[in-house]
Amino acid sequence: MNVNNVSLDVVCGNPSQFPQSHLNEIAFAGKSNVGKSSLINALVNRKALARTSSQPGKTQTINFYNVEDKLYFVDLPGYGFAKVSKDLREKWGKFIESYLTKREQLKLVVLLVDIRHEPSENDKMMYDWICHYQKNVLVVATKADKIKRSQIQKQISLIRKTLQMDPNHIIIPFSAETKQGKDEIWEILDQWVLN
Numbered sequence: 001m002n003v004n005n006v007s008l009d010v011v012c013g014n015p016s017q018f019p020q021s022h023l024n025e026i027a028f029a030g031k032s033n034v035g036k037s038s039l040i041n042a043l044v045n046r047k048a049l050a051r052t053s054s055q056p057g058k059t060q061t062i063n064f065y066n067v068e069d070k071l072y073f074v075d076l077p078g079y080g081f082a083k084v085s086k087d088l089r090e091k092w093g094k095f096i097e098s099y100l101t102k103r104e105q106l107k108l109v110v111l112l113v114d115i116r117h118e119p120s121e122n123d124k125m126m127y128d129w130i131c132h133y134q135k136n137v138l139v140v141a142t143k144a145d146k147i148k149r150s151q152i153q154k155q156i157s158l159i160r161k162t163l164q165m166d167p168n169h170i171i172i173p174f175s176a177e178t179k180q181g182k183d184e185i186w187e188i189l190d191q192w193v194l195n
Ligand code: GDP
Pocket: 030, 031, 032, 033, 034, 035, 036, 037, 038, 039, 051, 052, 053, 054, 078, 142, 143, 144, 145, 146, 174, 175, 176, 177
């Protein structure tokens, strides 16, 4: 999709604020600092539309970005802050879960993992959750410019193995610096939006 118009339409602090809309939704999930804002900004050709890393303990919101009045990009709160209290973690879990279970408009969840590292338990939990709720998933391995090209396939295999990924699920290396992977990701998103 060629994106010129995009705006932050709705910011939700709880499920009652989810918008009533028929637009298809594509959600983005991943631990904080994985490069989620950078990916969203790259996909919509903007430098600073999506917020960059929020601070631990700050209000966690689910943000709905209207893309060309054709779909919503839904930015889920990043997980994995070591310092966050158990209470807040549980609240986060329930919030995300209510989003995953309530939205029929949700067509695809893009799960981001850092290409340099073995996925964490939280990443695995998120992947399993998405599959459990029978949502489609695309895994994006971020920060691909930070490793040698010759290492990319090895890391992709490690991520597949650690997440115990379904062989039918796709994983794409991406770099916000070089924009490697951007067109490939859009090709997949387009398939879900145009259907
Ligand atoms: P978020 O917390 O998941 O939204 O992560 P951000 O998009 O804010 O990125 C976290 C940090 O990683 C920032 O300093 C970004 O500049 C950096 N970053 C994100 N994506 C890339 C990438 O593809 N390559 C490199 N080299 N740095 C990146």
